[in-house]
Amino acid sequence: AAGVIQSPRHLIKEKRETATLKCYPIPRHDTVYWYQQGPGQDPQFLISFYEKMQSDKGSIPDRFSAQQFSDYHSELNMSSLELGDSALYFCASSLNRGYYGYTFGSGTRLTVV
Amino acid sequence: AQTVTQSQPEMSVQEAETVTLSCTYDTSESDYYLFWYKQPPSRQMILVIRQEAYKQQNATENRFSVNFQKAAKSFSLKISDSQLGDAAMYFCAYSTGGATNKLIFGTGTLLAVQP
Numbered sequence: 494a495a496g497v498i499q500s501p502r503h504l505i506k507e508k509r510e511t512a513t514l515k516c517y518p519i520p521r522h523d524t525v526y527w528y529q530q531g532p533g534q535d536p537q538f539l540i541s542f543y544e545k546m547q548s549d550k551g552s553i554p555d556r557f558s559a560q561q562f563s564d565y566h567s568e569l570n571m572s573s574l575e576l577g578d579s580a581l582y583f584c585a586s587s588l589n590r591g592y593y594g595y596t597f598g599s600g601t602r603l604t605v606v
Numbered sequence: 607a608q609t610v611t612q613s614q615p616e617m618s619v620q621e622a623e624t625v626t627l628s629c630t631y632d633t634s635e636s637d638y639y640l641f642w643y644k645q646p647p648s649r650q651m652i653l654v655i656r657q658e659a660y661k662q663q664n665a666t667e668n669r670f671s672v673n674f675q676k677a678a679k680s681f682s683l684k685i686s687d688s689q690l691g692d693a694a695m696y697f698c699a700y701s702t703g704g705a706t707n708k709l710i711f712g713t714g715t716l717l718a719v720q721p
Contacts, residue, residue, distance in 0.1 A: 526708060535697060535711040536651070549708055581649055591639060591707040597651035 495519050499584050499598035506574050506605050514569040514601045516584030524548065524590060525567045527559055528583040530600075536583060542567060543590070574605045608633045610700050612712035619688045620720050626673075627683045627715045629698030636660075639701045640674065640681045641709070646694040654696070657681065685717075693719040 498517040506512050518525050524543045528536035538551035542561035553559075556574075561567040571578060585597045609632045619625035631640070642654040657665045657674050664672050669689075673682045685692055698712040 524707065528709075530649075535713050536709075538708045538710070541708055551708065583651060585651075585709070587707070591701045591709070594639075594641065594653050594656050595701075595709055596653070597643075599648075599650055602649075 497584055497586050497596050497598035499582075499601050501601060502599065504601060504603045506603065508574055508576065508605060510574050510605075512571045512574060512603060514571070514582050514584075514603070516567045516569070516586075516598060518565055518567070518584070518586030519588075519596055520565075522565075522586035522588045522596075524587045525561055525565070526585045526587070526595065527553075527567070527569050528585065530581040530583060532580075534580075539569070571603075576605050579603060579605045608635070608700055608702070608710050610698055610710055610712035612698055612715050614715045615713070616716045616718070618718045618720060619685070619692075621688055621690060623688055624684060624686045625688055625717065627685075627696050627698075627717065629681045629683070629712055631679050631681065631698070631700050631712075633679070633700065633702075635702050637702070640672075641699040641701070642670070642672070642681075642683045643697045643699055643711075644692075644694045645697060645714075646691075651697075655683065688719050690719050690721060693717055 526541040527539040530536040539553040541549045545561045559569045581600045585595045638659045640657045644652045669686045699709045
């Protein structure tokens with residue numbers, strides 16, 4: 494079965510650089526979510542899209558932006574990177590607003606040096 | 607605001623034994639979903655079990671079952687016949703499933719399985 498695909502798996506950036514994370518949800522899933530998980534932390538909700546429209550926003554810094562494209566893939570853009578942005582970034586998708594559960598990708602591990 | 611609390615940062619169980627992980631949550635909603643996710647060292651988030659709040663019957667998935675107490679806002683996970691592969695971080699999570707249907711996670715319980 495198709496899963497949520499995230500790329501890249503690992504990313505190393507320097508402070509003040511820009512990073513772009515990509516997510517390809519499960520086909521026909523209508524909602525995409527982005528989460529940030531710091532070391533030893535629980536995942537924190539960043540932003541979500543329902544049918545390509547932003548549906549909810551969490552503790553996402555102004556330096557971050559995201560969008561969902563016509564083919565339903567989503568990108569998380571992070572600018573002016575800081576050391577504290579180093580984390581595991583998950584994308585998840587769901588069908589029918591989460592009724593059947595949420596499927597997570599393998600995550601992108603971002604390291605800012 | 608909805609919150610999820612896991613009061614056991616770490617738990618340990620002997621192989622083949624049973625262990626129960628606790629979770630409580632706070633919400634004013636009447637309809638919502640509850641989940642347990644497993645995160646092994648690979649960091650992949652794996653859905654273990656799902657419960658719909660309007661269903662009285664506790665969900666079961668093979669060796670995993672829940673004790674859902676809606677009035678007490680409690681949602682514990684029982685793992686029977688524990689296996690070495692069950693060792694992982696377990697997160698309890700909540701969702702309203704509505705327009706703002708994000709998952710809200712607890713802080714996690716790290717489960718160790720002793721051979």
